[in-house]
Amino acid sequence: xxxxxxxxxxxxxxxxxxxxxxxxxxxxxxxxxxxxxxxxxxxxxxxxxxxxxxxxxxxxxxxxxxxxxxxxxxxxxxxxxxxxxxxxxxxxxxxxxxxxxxxxxxxxxxxxxxxxxxxxxxxxxxxxxxxxxxxxxxxxxxxxxxxxxxxxxxxxxxxxxxxxxxxxxxxxxxxxxxxxxxxxxxxxxxxxxxxxxxxxxxxxxxxxxxxxxxxxxxxxxxxxxxxxxxxxxxxxxxxxxxxxxxxxxxxxxxxxxxxxxxxxxxxxxxxxxxxxxxxxxxxxxxxxxxxxxxxxxxxxxxxxxxxxxxxxxxxxxxxxxxxxxxxxxxx
Amino acid sequence: xxxxxxxxxxxxxxxxxxxxxxxxxxxxxxxxxxxxxxxxxxxxxxxxxxxxxxxxxxxxxxxxxxxxxxxxxxxxxxxxxxxxxxxxxxxxxxxxxxxxxxxxxxxxxxxxxxxxxxxxxxxxxxxxxxxxxxxxxxxxxxxxxxxxxxxxxxxxxxxxxxxxxxxxxxxxxxxxxxxxxxxxxxxxxxxxxxxxxxxxxxxxxxxxxxxxxxxxxxxxxxxxxxxxxxxxxxxxxxxxxxxxxxxxxxxxxxxxxxxxxxxxxxxxxxxxxxxxxxxxxxxxxxxxxxxxxxxxxxxxxxxxxxxxxxxxxxxxxxxxxxxxxxxxxxx
Numbered sequence: 001x002x003x004x005x006x007x008x009x010x011x012x013x014x015x016x017x018x019x020x021x022x023x024x025x026x027x028x029x030x031x032x033x034x035x036x037x038x039x040x041x042x043x044x045x046x047x048x049x050x051x052x053x054x055x056x057x058x059x060x061x062x063x064x065x066x067x068x069x070x071x072x073x074x075x076x077x078x079x080x081x082x083x084x085x086x087x088x089x090x091x092x093x094x095x096x097x098x099x100x101x102x103x104x105x106x107x108x109x110x111x112x113x114x115x116x117x118x119x120x121x122x123x124x125x126x127x128x129x130x131x132x133x134x135x136x137x138x139x140x141x142x143x144x145x146x147x148x149x150x151x152x153x154x155x156x157x158x159x160x161x162x163x164x165x166x167x168x169x170x171x172x173x174x175x176x177x178x179x180x181x182x183x184x185x186x187x188x189x190x191x192x193x194x195x196x197x198x199x200x201x202x203x204x205x206x207x208x209x210x211x212x213x214x215x216x217x218x219x220x221x222x223x224x225x226x227x228x229x230x231x232x233x234x235x236x237x238x239x240x241x242x243x244x245x246x247x248x249x250x251x252x253x254x255x256x257x258x259x260x261x262x263x264x265x266x267x268x269x270x271x272x273x274x275x276x277x278x279x280x281x282x283x284x285x286x287x288x289x290x291x292x293x294x295x296x297x298x299x300x301x302x303x304x305x306x307x308x309x310x311x312x313x314x315x316x317x318x319x320x321x322x323x324x325x326x327x328x329x330x331x
Numbered sequence: 332x333x334x335x336x337x338x339x340x341x342x343x344x345x346x347x348x349x350x351x352x353x354x355x356x357x358x359x360x361x362x363x364x365x366x367x368x369x370x371x372x373x374x375x376x377x378x379x380x381x382x383x384x385x386x387x388x389x390x391x392x393x394x395x396x397x398x399x400x401x402x403x404x405x406x407x408x409x410x411x412x413x414x415x416x417x418x419x420x421x422x423x424x425x426x427x428x429x430x431x432x433x434x435x436x437x438x439x440x441x442x443x444x445x446x447x448x449x450x451x452x453x454x455x456x457x458x459x460x461x462x463x464x465x466x467x468x469x470x471x472x473x474x475x476x477x478x479x480x481x482x483x484x485x486x487x488x489x490x491x492x493x494x495x496x497x498x499x500x501x502x503x504x505x506x507x508x509x510x511x512x513x514x515x516x517x518x519x520x521x522x523x524x525x526x527x528x529x530x531x532x533x534x535x536x537x538x539x540x541x542x543x544x545x546x547x548x549x550x551x552x553x554x555x556x557x558x559x560x561x562x563x564x565x566x567x568x569x570x571x572x573x574x575x576x577x578x579x580x581x582x583x584x585x586x587x588x589x590x591x592x593x594x595x596x597x598x599x600x601x602x603x604x605x606x607x608x609x610x611x612x613x614x615x616x617x618x619x620x621x622x623x624x625x626x627x628x629x630x631x632x633x634x635x636x637x638x639x640x641x642x643x644x645x646x647x648x649x650x651x652x653x654x655x656x657x658x659x660x661x662x
Contacts, residue, residue, distance in 0.1 A: 113480060113482060113505075113506070114478070114480055116505075117455060117458075117459070117480055117481055117505060118459065120451070120455060121452060121455035121456060121459055121461060124448060124451060124452035124455070125452060125456070125461075127448075128448070128449065128452055130452060130456075133619075133620045133621070133623065136621070137612060137618075137619050137620075140607040140608075140609075140612040140613075141607070142603070142604035142605050142621040143621055144620075144621040144622060144623040144626060145623065145626070146626050146627070146628050147445070147623070147626060147627055147628065148627075148628050149444060149445055149448055149627040149628055149629045150448055151444060151629055152628055152629050170504070170505070173501070173504045174444075174447075174448060174501070175444070272473070273473035274473050276471040276472070277471075278471075281468060281471040282471075287468070288464075288468050289464045289468075289475075290464070290467070290473040290474055290475040291475060292464065292475040292476065292478070295475060295476070295477050295478060296477070296478055296479075296480040297477050297478065297479050297480055297483055298480045298482055298483050
C-alpha cells in the first residue's frame with residue numbers, strides 16, 4: 001500500500017506516523033517542488049506502476065504548496081481508496097467527485113480549539129470596545145469606559161459541530177447564556193437552550209453575540225439575509241467563522257449602515273482572497289480576517305493524530321472517523 | 332444609625348439595599364452637586380447633629396462625582412464607625428488615616444470577573460497577533476498567519492487574590508499551564524504550580540504570558556525591574572492589571588527596545604491619568620488602557636451585594652468580610 005503525503009508532513013510527524021504505518025505500506029512523499037520520494041528518500045518512482053491507495057491532504061499543500069500534483073496523483077490512481085483531509089468542510093468539487101467515484105473521504109474535526117479562541121477574542125474585543133481604547137491611545141488620551149462582561153450576554157451559536165460546541169463552552173465558562181442551533185434536537189450539555197433553524201428569528205432580537213459555525217450548503221446559503229439582519233439586536237455582533245456564502249454581504253453592509261447589528265467580524269468572505277477593492281475592507285463596522293480562525297499552532301499535531309488513528313482503523317478494516325457520506329454532498 | 336451613600340447608588344440598588352437596612356437606620360444620600368438628602372428626599376439635615384456612622388464609597392463618587400464632600404462628612408463625624416469601599420486596594424492616605432483613627436474599613440473583592448476577561452482579551456490579542464490582521468486590513472491585504480493557541484502556552488500569574496485566581500482559571504480552561512505566585516504556600520486547585528516570589532526568576536524564562544495582579548506595597552514596588560525583564564522570554568507579553576508602581580517604566584521601555592518581552596499591556600501607570608507626552612503612549616510595543624480592566628458592567632450589582640451583606644453583618648455585630656487590618660497598611 002502506497003500512502004501519499006507531503007514531505008513536510010512526514011518530516012513534522014514522523015514519530016506518530018511511523019507508529020501507525022501498516023505492515024508492508026510505504027510513504028510516498030511529494031516535495032514542495034512536486035518531486036516524489038519513497039519513504040522520504042528521493043528515488044525513481046513510477047506512480048502509474050505503483051499508484052497511491054491512501055492520501056493525507058495537509059494544509060501545507062495549499063497556498064503555494066504542491067496541491068495540484070498531489071491531486072493529479074490521487075485522481076490518476078485507479079487503486080486509490082481513501083483520502084484524509086485536514087478540515088471539516090467538504091464543499092469542493094474535487095471532494096464531491098472523489099466520493100461519487102467511490103473513494104472514501106474522511107474529514108478532520110479539529111478546528112474547535114483555535115476557532116473557539118478566535119471567536120472569544122473577537123467577542124471580547126467587541127464587548128470591551130477595545131477599538132475605542134486603541135483610538136484614544138493613538139491620540140494619547142486617557143479615556144475609560146464601562147464595558148460589557150460576557151456574564152451579562154446572550155449568545156446564539158448557529159451550528160453545534162466541533163467548532164460551535166467549543167465556542168459555546170468557552171462563552172459559558174465566562175457566564176454567558178448560550179442558545180445553540182441545530183437540526184436534530186438531541187440534548188447536549190454544552191448549551192443553555194437548544195433550538196431548530198426555524199426558531200432562530202425568535203431568538204435573534206435578544207442575542208448579543210451571534211456566531212455562524214455551520215457548513216456551506218444549499219440550506220445555509222445566504223442564511224444571513226436582510227430579514228435575518230433586521231431581527232438582530234442593535235448592540236450585537238455577528239461573527240462568521242463558517243463560510244462566506246452564509247452571508248449576503250450586500251445586505252450586511254446595508255444593515256450595518258442602519259446600525260443593526262453594531263459590528264460584523266468576518267473571517268470568511270464570499271470570494272477569497274477578498275479583492276482589495278471590495279467595500280467590506282473599508283466599512284468601519286466590519287472587522288475582516290483572512291480565513292485565519294482555524295490556523296492555531298496546535299493543529300498540526302491534532303491533524304496527525306486523526307490521520308494516524310484512521311490509518312490504523314483502515315489497516316484493520318474498521319470504520320473510519322468522520323467519513324463523508326454520499327448523501328451529505330452539496331447538490 | 333445614618334448610612335452615607337451616593338444618591339446614584341441608592342437609586343440603582345434600592346431593592347437590595349432596603350432589604351439589608353437595619354431597624355432604625357436611615358439613608359443619608361449625597362447628590363452629584365453635593366446636596367444631602369434623608370432617605371432620598373431633599374430635606375434639611377444637620378450632619379453635625381446627626382452624623383453618619385456607616386458609609387459606602389461607590390465608584391460614581393469618583394471622576395467628577397462628589398467624592399470630597401463625601402469624605403468631608405466621613406472624616407468630620409465623630410460617631411463614624413465603618414467604611415465600605417468598592418475596590419480591593421487600600422493604598423490611599425485617606426484609608427490609612429481612617430484605619431489609624433480606629434474606623435473599620437472593608438474592601439470589595441469583586442474585580443475578578445471583569446479583570447479576568449480583560450486579561451483574556453489582551454492575551455488572546457497578543458497570541459493571535461491580531462494587530463497584524465488590523466494592519467493588513469487597513470492596507471486591504473488578505474494575509475493569514477499561524478497563531479499561538481492558549482493551550483500551548485505557559486502563564487505566570489503573580490498574585491493569587493480574587494483577580495489572579497480568575498485569570499488563572501480562564502487561562503486553564505483554555506488549556507494553558509499556569510504557575511501562580513504567592514507568599515503563603517497553601518494549596519489551591521486553580522493553578523498547575525505554586526511558587527513563592529523568590530522563585531519567580533526561575534520561571535520567567537519559560538513563561539509566555541506574565542500577569543501582575545498584586546497590590547502596591549513596599550515589597551512589590553518596582554517588582555518588574557531591569558533584572559526581572561532580562562529573565563523574560565523573547566516572545567512573551569507582560570500584562571499589568573495591578574498598580575503602576577509595580578513596574579519600572581524606564582526599564583520596561585528599554586527592555587522592549589531590545590525585544591524582550593515582545594509586548595507590554597499596561598492598564599495602570601505610575602502616574603494617572605498618564606500625561607499626553609509620556610513615552611509609553613507612542614512605544615509600538617506598549618498597549619495602554621486607562622485603568623479600565625475592572626470597569627465591567629456587572630460590578631455595580633456585585634458591589635451592592637457585598638455592601639448589603641456586610642451591612643447585615645454589621646447590624647448583627649458579626650465579623651465583616653475583607654476588613655483592612657492595621658498591619659496590612661502600607662508603611
